[in-house]
Amino acid sequence: MTTQHSRGSPFAPHTDEETAAMLAAVGAESVEELFDIPDPVRFDGEFGIEPRGERELRAETRALLGRNDDLTEFLGRGHYDHYVPSLVDHLADRSEFLTSYTQYQPEITQGFLQVLFEYQSMLVELTGLEVANCSMYDAATALGEAATLADRVRETSGSTVLVPELMREERRSVLENYTEGAGLSVETYPHDDANADLDALTEIASEETVMIYAESPTVRGAIEERLGEIGDLTDANDALFVLGSDPVALSVLEEPAAVGADVVIGDAATLGLGTSYGMGLGLFATREEFVRQVPGRLVGASTDSGGERTYTLTLQTREQHIRRERATSNICTNQAWVALRTAIHAAWLGPSGLVDLATECLEAPAELAERLDDLTGVKAPVHDRHQFREFVARTDQPAEAVRETLEGKGFAVHAIDDHLVQVCVTETNTERTDALVTAFREAAK
Amino acid sequence: MTTQHSRGSPFAPHTDEETAAMLAAVGAESVEELFDIPDPVRFDGEFGIEPRGERELRAETRALLGRNDDLTEFLGRGHYDHYVPSLVDHLADRSEFLTSYTQYQPEITQGFLQVLFEYQSMLVELTGLEVANCSMYDAATALGEAATLADRVRETSGSTVLVPELMREERRSVLENYTEGAGLSVETYPHDDANADLDALTEIASEETVMIYAESPTVRGAIEERLGEIGDLTDANDALFVLGSDPVALSVLEEPAAVGADVVIGDAATLGLGTSYGMGLGLFATREEFVRQVPGRLVGASTDSGGERTYTLTLQTREQHIRRERATSNICTNQAWVALRTAIHAAWLGPSGLVDLATECLEAPAELAERLDDLTGVKAPVHDRHQFREFVARTDQPAEAVRETLEGKGFAVHAIDDHLVQVCVTETNTERTDALVTAFREAAK
Amino acid sequence: EYTQARWNTDEDGYEALLSEKNEETVETDDVPLPDDLKRDELTLPELSEPELARHYTRLSQMNYGVESGPYPLGSCTMKYNPKFTEDVAALPSAGVHPDRSPESIQGTLELLHRLEDQLARIGGMDAVTLQPPAGAAGEFVGILIAKAYHESRNDERSEVVIPDAAHGTNFASAAMGGYDVVELPSGEDGRVDLDALEAALSEETAALMLTNPNTLGLFERDIEEIAGMVHDVGGLLYYDGANLNALLGRARPGDMGFDVMHYNVHKTFATPHGGGGPGAGPVGVSEELAEFLPNPHVREGDGGYELYEPESSIGKVHGFMGNWLVLIKAYAYIARLGDSGLSDASAKAVLNANYLASQVEYDTPYEPFHHEFVASAGEQDAADVAKRMLDYGVHPPTTKWPELVSEALMTEPTEVENRSSLDRLAQAFNAVAGEDREAIEAAPERTAAGRIDQTEAARNLRLSWRALDEDS
């Protein structure tokens, strides 16, 4: 009894006979002979990693991840849980999509190119801007790329990027890493009840300002109410206005192009991916005039030898594999497959489903905040704004204690300040709001 | 805000506009007009079934099925749990396979036809018989079909089908239902230490005997040791020898053709499906001389207009849609997709994997029986046979009490008689045998 | 124009067989069995997982499913199969053994009970068994129940009456039950001829098996009279559920007087056909017949759901509980649609058939049809028409049946096509209608394989790769 493939990689199909014949064909006695590695740097191959069978590994990883507590999450702040329809998994897992590479040979990869063209097109509709790329890694890196774009396209010099005080510090840290090499510094403008403090911002903005960044909804879930004025202010300083948002919010919010946004960034994976420990899809859309400065990949329409409409990667001379150190970005591998998922999810919802979903994102937090506000020791919402998906509550008890108590009762919320708790509610957890309110009553008193 | 598809079936794509235009095209005012149903039998449409969203239903069914206790099953007796590799799910779920119909148009369904041809071919290798069909529902119905085949092909009259006393009563009941219409009666022959009692069988068999059925492994997991003699006895009575087995056992057991089997039936889904509340795949193989009397579908090789080898359903004149009441069976919809899964699983294992798996099926029960035999109040194995996957143990305590105690401790075993417990062990539960032995010690004392 | 993928490797057909890719022979020396009980060796394909992934991916691309395009195969109800139902059936908690104690699988039993209840409501029946693994198995159960019913009244009967245009399974199922089949000629209008029925019925009539709407898509308007006639001679009325998609929410077999019926969940309730199966063929019966249902049956007891044997059960028609994984999908589909969705499915299925027929140039002799229509290819050969339609990227209708229509094109678009899809389908019909015999006979050209020689397949039977080897 011989097991042909039991030794070595189960995914290398060579039988012993084949290996022998192939060695003979290349004139080698053994495979080791083919390695041109000097002895001093040779390694003995013993990593100390034990191979396991597929069945054992599935059981092992199920047990391992099963150690995560089964909490109902009321968490947001940049990563959201919307229900991903089953269709998305089934279609995106088709191997022709999942196991293909970047579309360097467009004739044999029309399928994925059309998917990406459609993804771009949907973002063009949602943002009102003319150009959307195929994807960045996530919202934070898209913001970083927006800053270097702003720096490249500005005709006069300048070195400051303005960002809101209320912003995930992680996102800001990424921005700082992206801008440091370009010699830009990141400065903060203050807020006023979870919106930009426009007076203060006007003070701070100057000809040194390369870019102003605002979010709507903000990290606290507030709709930013004076985007048009921020746009005007940015224009007045010859800077770029970069807006952070997401596709669900954009389904109902005023079009970014209409408020003067030059770039829209965000996490497009709020559709298509669900909660995935922060994995995202960097949305990046901008005006046509900046198209040759866009980072990442672009799919354009063309024609084939048969005269049919086709799609292909275009303007590749912007990219690192051709322009190298003068490229618009170093990005190569991106999040194309997530864009596929986002496109399917968006198409599954359609405009009616998107508007319905966004409406629920406006109604559900208002309703939940009202219920929490009724509890002893809780004031909610803290901000007098239109809240999208999430809101902030003030607790008499220390926020961290409230969070911990809730976790003990099976619920996860954010403790964002000494007495501030943030709660996010979408269609995936609304049915648990009764239970949350009950638990909150205990935790907050 | 209008939701185009929110009313009615989410899987009917008509917009209101489309519906109106289509009604106009057919000259109807409303859809109801198209129904030519007399008023007295009109129904008001109120079934009282509430529609639910996809997300809600997934949550609901997860909760519902979550009410099944999470037991480690040591259960067999005709339905077995072998690990199904992930590859099977991913490939079999490809919609071109899953959502296609029977291959009435072979030019556009070569893929599935080749799959079925390969499935047939593997069963031909495993049984040594020349013909295997595309599938029956399960082992029990395959046995029923074998009996009617035996009746059809026998040149002299006769009305008795002989089956072993040790046999699932469900399988026998199905057999009785299949044979009653043909005027056959089912009679039992006794066993001798979980094998056929050959002396008694010789007594019982006569010219009235149309068919003798034997199983190896038997329902108690014993390898039947005198199949050749049963074959000879069947021949001597001009009857058909029908053998029940399964693809894993057939990987190592003497070829059925070599012991004189005329038909092999069994559950081929022991590969490809895993535990599924008894869902199966009826294996049906027989000698070439009976090919025109075979029930179910057959795929044969042919040639297309380009001269290439192709596959197509063949000998369809045997089937009910053509021959109607003179058909070899009423079967139409069968288990083709399960055959696809079985074929992939078998190919994934390959001959080496199959022999390894079968070897484990011989070693694991022997080892576990020995360990149980060491316990106070337990004798195992009861039978002095080669056991495949499972074995019977005698308990001093009532078997039902032992079973219940074990269930309370998280294990499922069979109580098959007052003091007989049956235990099945495969690669999917071997890692829990220590725990089972510990629990058994408590339960049996 | 559509071109199906064609993977073509060397001389061995469109994709080499697994056995041609790599085969190994393994010795069984180390198998712990005496030599006389074991085989010497085993020869089967031995391929790596990457090779297998490619093999089946390529084969799948040379296959056409509902998610490829329209599939208007008459009598087959090829609906879209919602994806989420696959996820539900794949839940690990669904994977239980059939010999588990009822107490330990309350979830499974409750789901079965709920599905029985759904189906009873939809069919207007009093009790439902889920055991039959396919429609034909359901018919067989119906026949066995009829037989048991008559026997319980000491009234043995020998005949089952079936209209000439009925599904072939009806005839075969009745015969398997040991009945003689009395074929009922259709009336001029394509429906049951009451005089002919009168002539066919007698004290020997165990049952009349009827499809309604029938295979021409026509509703049997005289159903109440038919039921009365059958019942008057002491027979039972059996409903073949293949065409139930035409009636959802608008008429129920139970209300029409049917005593027994089967449901094709792989038609009406959107479980996938899987290239031929598995399906499931639950059977519904009136209260009077409930005692004959297969063993075991589910009921709600004091301590939860339990299994029991109906008083005069016919016994088993499947070794265990039927095609459980399929039943889960049917449950989920019905629950997803609910009253409004089920009624709408039927409405759109009927609208689609009527619209499509109105756009197709071939003549449709019988009407008013419901969810399907049977057009006639006229001077053309219906089978050739079907082959040519393949070149237009659609699946053709069922052909040459029922025989009431010459060169029949039995067409059932189901509710899942929209207008533009139906228009393209009509274009395909009409394009072929305008083509000459030569073009049609040369078809198909754009599928993986060209026209396949059926005669060769039957004359020179090669049913396995071993047979192919021996032949070459």
Add this chain to the structure above:
Amino acid sequence: EYTQARWNTDEDGYEALLSEKNEETVETDDVPLPDDLKRDELTLPELSEPELARHYTRLSQMNYGVESGPYPLGSCTMKYNPKFTEDVAALPSAGVHPDRSPESIQGTLELLHRLEDQLARIGGMDAVTLQPPAGAAGEFVGILIAKAYHESRNDERSEVVIPDAAHGTNFASAAMGGYDVVELPSGEDGRVDLDALEAALSEETAALMLTNPNTLGLFERDIEEIAGMVHDVGGLLYYDGANLNALLGRARPGDMGFDVMHYNVHKTFATPHGGGGPGAGPVGVSEELAEFLPNPHVREGDGGYELYEPESSIGKVHGFMGNWLVLIKAYAYIARLGDSGLSDASAKAVLNANYLASQVEYDTPYEPFHHEFVASAGEQDAADVAKRMLDYGVHPPTTKWPELVSEALMTEPTEVENRSSLDRLAQAFNAVAGEDREAIEAAPERTAAGRIDQTEAARNLRLSWRALDEDS
């Protein structure tokens, strides 16, 4: 011959766009926001689930993946992606929010920690961060770490040295970090020229970025000397992990003197490329550099796994923890293979490249190569050769790069092809090698689309369906 599926509907390309199939405009009147904060309406495609299923199924059939056939794209390591890793990543318990308390996601943190440990062992590094979401992001992290390292020593440097044949990302990543790039010309043997290196290095050298084996598949035999030279001027040695599949189990970057490296899990560790991503680009460092790793990092504490900020962390390069779902797959793949599997993967990858090169008629000027070789199309245009290869049912190699080889065909079969697959691949190469310019320039003919006009795409930019509408 192979023919790719071609779904062709009317005049609108090979498959109509979603927007062409059905588009709707929805008013936002009922949205509870003041008018000035909301848009008036939203126009997007509105299709049913069956329509979407067909749309994407058809598009997928017009795409070629690793499970379609050979994909020997040089430098891309297109391995088979084991299916079970998808199931592991799809476990519901994997779907946690990044702001969960560490105590409540011990499973996730332990998996991350285990993967860090696996990668450290494989690379011979002391610490690993999993945060970079792609290889280029890993390079950028490496550059940031180098920068932080030098700054911590008050030793600001301005240059990064990179061989001319290196991946374009190396140059771009260095530039993004604010460094000037010093390009290092390759030696005649295709490797680093030590004299040129000597000339390039200085007190300004922050790092040398090196791929080993390099993009010609050649091992830098002088690696110890190179490391010494870089370290002597105070620079760091960076390892580009794109070609790590050549060395698994036979050499480790850490042992060769590399201080920082990235791993491409979507190459070496078989996570699927997904049509361009997501991947993951973990970065390993020597002990000395561990304090600079991105924030947060996982460690095992007394109470379980915890997150902490390394002492001199460079901060964040991803908004959260990187591409978590991809990392799970990499973990599962490495654990599946273990020592023996990983070493074998490398062995078979190198054997395959050598065998394939021996069967291909095009000249391969540089050797001994390892997991990939760069052949020259000679008088033919490498891009045309690639287009023509598509007609043979295989994916072509990377073309026209590296420029050291004229009309380069950079070929990396990986370990997943067997001999017969490599033979067919060689046949495709050799068939094209024998064809004339006309045939090659007319290719491809058997793919969904014919040769696509790249110039038109760039000159007449249409990047959305809105742009297409405006153009027409």
